[in-house]
Amino acid sequence: MTSTAPTRHPVVPSDPPALLLDGITKTYESKAGAVQALRGVTYHFQQGSFTAVMGPSGSGKSTLLQCAAGLDQPTAGTVLLGGTRLQGLGEVELTKLRRKQMGFVFQAYNLLPSLTVFDNVALPLRLTGIRPRRQDVLAVLDQVGLADKAKRRPAELSGGQQQRVAIARALITRPAVFFADEPTGALDSKTSRQILSLLREATDRAGQTVVMVTHDPVAAAYASRVLFLSDGLVAGSLDNGSPAQIAAAMSDLER
Amino acid sequence: MFSLSRQTVRRHLPLYAGSFVALAVGVFMLGLAATATAATIAYHGPEADSILVQLPGTDGAGPHSERVVLSGADASGLQVVLSMVGVISGFITIFVIASTFAFAVASRRREVGLLRLIGATPRQVRRMVFGEALVVALAASVTGAVLAQLATPFLLAKASYTELAPVKLEPASPWIPLGIAIAVGLVVALLGARSAARRAGRVGPVEALREAALEPPQIGVVRVVFGLVFLAGAIAMLALIQPGTGEGVVPLAMFTPMVLVVSLTLLAPLVVPWIGRLWALPLVRWTQVSGRLARSNVVAAPRRSASLAAPILAISAIAGSMVLSLSFAADAAAATIRDTLTAPIVVTAPENSAAAPENSGELRERILTTPDVAAADGGISVGIIRADGDSAELEDGEGIDPAVAATTRILTPISGELANLTGQTVAVGKEMAGLEHYKVGSEISVVFGDRAKGTLRVVAVLPDAPGVNGSMLVPLALARQHAPAAVPERWFVQPAGGVDPAQLIGALDRQLSGTGAHVVRAEQWEQEQADGLRKGNQLGLVLLMGPAGLYSGIAIANTLLMGSLQRRHEFVTSRLLGATPAQIRRMVLWESSLVGAAALTLGTVITATVGILLRHAMTEGLRDVPTTIPWALLLGIGALCLLLATGAATAPTSFILRRTSPADAVGD
Incomplete structure (x- = not known):
């Protein structure tokens, strides 16, 4: 554990920011009264970075991810993705942006059970109106080590294999930013390592940006930086931490 | 998106099986009603028994002719029922399809959310749901139509020689009626799918991440x-x-x-x-x-x-x-x-009396000669075709003697005078008068059962009494003239004043024994x-x-x-x-x-x-x-x-x- 104090980041980064959050707040109205999930989060995700977002339950990490990906509208603040302001975009424009610039990997594998592996991976291209080239689809499947499973259906694959298909589906559009929410939450440690290595590869090889929400220090250790959230605010960060260091920082936060 | 629709349908077969069954049964019933209707339209009845009525035609429609089957033995009753079957089937089909499609979509919110997440626009989602509906609708409609075609001969066999269609019906060409049934099935399915598709389009990408599927x-x-x-x-x-x-x-x-x-x-x-x-x-x-x-x-x-x-x-x-x-x-x-x-006694003639009219005169004689009979009112039925500008309608005319009939039934006119029912005149019911705008003095062009044309002047409008009175009452002499072979099917008998109807029934029974006629209390x-x-x-x-x-x-x-x-x-x-x-x-x-x-x-x-x-x-x-x-x-x-x-x-x-x-x- 080195530092849990909020760290300032340069306002003008050397690389253009892949994703910029500026003063994000999110308030949910419920019968019991207003609940503040995010209370003013400002952060740059630099291009090619792999950031893990951690925090106790209720710290707002999933809300942060949803706001950053434009799945949910923040109550206040702006999100810039690759220079495009998400606020003020219509549903269709948001969808098109999501389709081109973002990839998603979630705990529940989120594959369409009716489609083969090949068709699942090719689906984002088809939705864009592009006829997927066979070798492209097979190339990303090869990247995740599933080139031989193209004709299977999701139900015939193990959990780890399904998650790799989900990553291949996210890879096919070459998105600028990957959003991952507990991608290894339902997997054993060996399969988890494969998945995390794949995400890491995306940043190292292709310069893609990964934002991953997790509660697992081992998973977070694959990231180049861990961002800690607490009570809807950025509580600090840790660069290149070991699982032990990250776990210690987490238990400090939860105290 | 269409191939995606096809694949999702295959996957969600149990969910869509409901919609499929519902629509297939709906199209089956519509198709059956349509093919049977086609059979009733194609039915032409025996040539000898029908009259070709020339119609002058009214605004728009030129002069044309219409065939009317004189015995009334056509399939029009069945046709009315079939069209109502069609309406009710169509109505319930729309109903069932809308709710089953809504159901199928509601239970797949997560999947739709996922599609939205990976880049499907609301429009694409709507098209997908619509496409699914189309796949199901096509399969179901064709299945329903084929089944209807197979079942048509059975239905026609069952429906022939019944009260609704006292004739033999044969299947007609199925292409047009089944085409209509399939088209209706498709339209109904797509209408039902429309609201479901709209609702699916409103599902947000976050739904993919939520566990609870409650709407x-x-x-x-x-x-x-x-x-x-x-x-x-x-x-x-x-x-x-x-x-x-x-x-x-x-x-x-x-x-x-x-x-x-x-x-x-x-x-x-x-x-x-x-x-x-x-x-x-x-x-x-x-x-x-x-x-x-x-x-x-x-x-x-x-x-x-x-x-x-x-x-x-x-x-x-x-x-x-x-x-x-x-x-x-x-x-x-x-x-x-x-x-x-008002008559307390009814005598019904034996069923085969029409074949032997000479017996009828004898029956009349025997009733009238029974002591204490004050009046015996036996109307003669005569087919009268009302030829109006552009339609020809067969009415059950009845020839009556107004003086006798007035003592056995209540024939108090709403307007006009029944005593004037002589010569080329007619008394009509209130319903027909209202529908056709007949008033006392109106003239109605008619064709009688013996193919003679004529014009009848309305002399009275009576309260409706189907079952007792014919729909057009004409003078007895006029009915005899155009239907010489017809005989009264029943006699309304009024006893003389002070006579107990029960005693008269006994007397009539004895008097009419052997004729096959039945004497009963009214x-x-x-x-x-x-x-x-x-x-x-x-x-x-x-x-x-x-x-x-x-x-x-x-x-x-x-x-x-x-x-x-x-x-x-x-x-x-x-x-x-x-x-x-x-x-x-x-x-x-x-x-x-x-x-x-x-x-x-x-x-x-x-x-x-x-x-x-x-x-x-x-x-x-x-x-x-x-x-x-x-x-x-x-x-x-x-x-x-x-x-x-x-x-x-x-x-x-x-x-x-x-x-x-x-x-x-x-x-x-």
Whole structure:
């Protein structure tokens, strides 16, 4: 554990920011009264970075991810993705942006059970109106080590294999930013390592940006930086931490 | 997107099987009604027995001719029933399809959310759902049409030589009728899928990340507005069911329930939970926990409750109103016959007397020579074709002697003078006069059964009395002239003053022994007429409500089956929380009973409202109208609906509970 104090980041980064959050707040109205999930989060995700977002339950990490990906509208603040302001975009424009610039990997594998592996991976291209080239689809499947499973259906694959298909589906559009929410939450440690290595590869090889929400220090250790959230605010960060260091920082936060 | 639609349909086959079955059965019935109608249109009757009537034609339509079958033995009765079968089938199909598609989409919110997440626009999602509907609709429509084609010969064989079509019907070319049925099926499916697709388009990408699949409980403003508009329309139609409306009142009483059903279905998410809550009051008191749970489920998922209640509401209201309306109409008709006939004795001629007219004169002679007979009124029936500008209608004309007839029946004209019924004149009923705008002095072009043309002048307008009077009353001499072979089928006999009818019946019996004629009291004859009417109604009712009832039964079972199969996760979780399988089964039983009871309550309200209004409208001016409520039939409809609803809900629940253990909740 080195530092849990909020760290300032340069306002003008050397690389253009892949994703910029500026003063994000999110308030949910419920019968019991207003609940503040995010209370003013400002952060740059630099291009090619792999950031893990951690925090106790209720710290707002999933809300942060949803706001950053434009799945949910923040109550206040702006999100810039690759220079495009998400606020003020219509549903269709948001969808098109999501389709081109973002990839998603979630705990529940989120594959369409009716489609083969090949068709699942090719689906984002088809939705864009592009006829997927066979070798492209097979190339990303090869990247995740599933080139031989193209004709299977999701139900015939193990959990780890399904998650790799989900990553291949996210890879096919070459998105600028990957959003991952507990991608290894339902997997054993060996399969988890494969998945995390794949995400890491995306940043190292292709310069893609990964934002991953997790509660697992081992998973977070694959990231180049861990961002800690607490009570809807950025509580600090840790660069290149070991699982032990990250776990210690987490238990400090939860105290 | 189309290939995606095709693949998702294949995957969700159990979910779409419901929609498929519902639509295939709907198209089957429409197709059957259409092919049978085509057969009735193609039927031409024997040449010798029909007349080609030349019509001058009115505005638009030029002069043309129309064939009229003189014996009246054509398939027009069947045609009317078939067109009503078509309307009712179409109506219920729209109904069932809309709710099954909505159901199929509602239970796939997560999947739709996922598509949105990976980049499908709302428009693409709408197209996908629409595409799925198209795939299902195509397959189902073609299947239904093929089945209809296979079943047509059986239906025609069954329908030939009945009261509705006393002729032999042969299948006609199936292409046009089946084409229409398929087209209607496709249109109905796509209309039903439209609202489902719209709703799917509104699903946000975040839905992919949520666990709970419960729909938000709000009800669209548009839905409520449309519900109120239909309700207003139905109330306006109900207001028309009153004595002044006349002949339109029976069809009105049959179609108003449909409008009411549409309205109440739209408003069901508001109404059904509320009524369900009332029915739950005793249930919560009697049961420990299952009744309470059932109530919360019905109230918390108003949309689900509403779509489960819809088919029960539809069939109970439509079938109930129809059964009650026809029964009340028969009551009113029976009262009319009773009030019109004043003669206490009726003599019916033997059935074969038409073949031997010379016997008829003898019969007349014998009746009149019986002591104490004051008057014997035997009308002669004569076919009269009313040739109006552009239509030719066969009427059952009756030749009467006004002086005699006035002593055995009440023939007090509304306007005009019956004594003027001599020469080329006619007296018509109030209904025909109203429809055709006949007044005293109007002239009607006619063609008689012997193909002679003529013009009849209206001399009187009488109260309607079908069953006693013919629809056009002409002088006896005129009827004899155009139907020389015709003989009276029944005689109304009036005894001389102070003579006991019972004694006269005895005397007539002796006098007429050997002729084959029957002498009965008027009450008995009236009863036979009413029974005949009810029997005729019953056949129509079976033809009308049989398929619709079967279809609704399938629909009720369908929606409840789909509903229960979707709830595996909920059941398993409840098991984990410590609910025994028996408790869950009881909860589902009470739940489906509450929904069924709420729907039947609404159906009963509709049936009773329509029945009471119709009765009031039809019995105006009649005294002591008997009230025949077919309780067995009505209660049977209700019980069957309830049985189907609870059975279709509990059977899959038991199946799921046998196949799963609480531990599944953890791994799911």
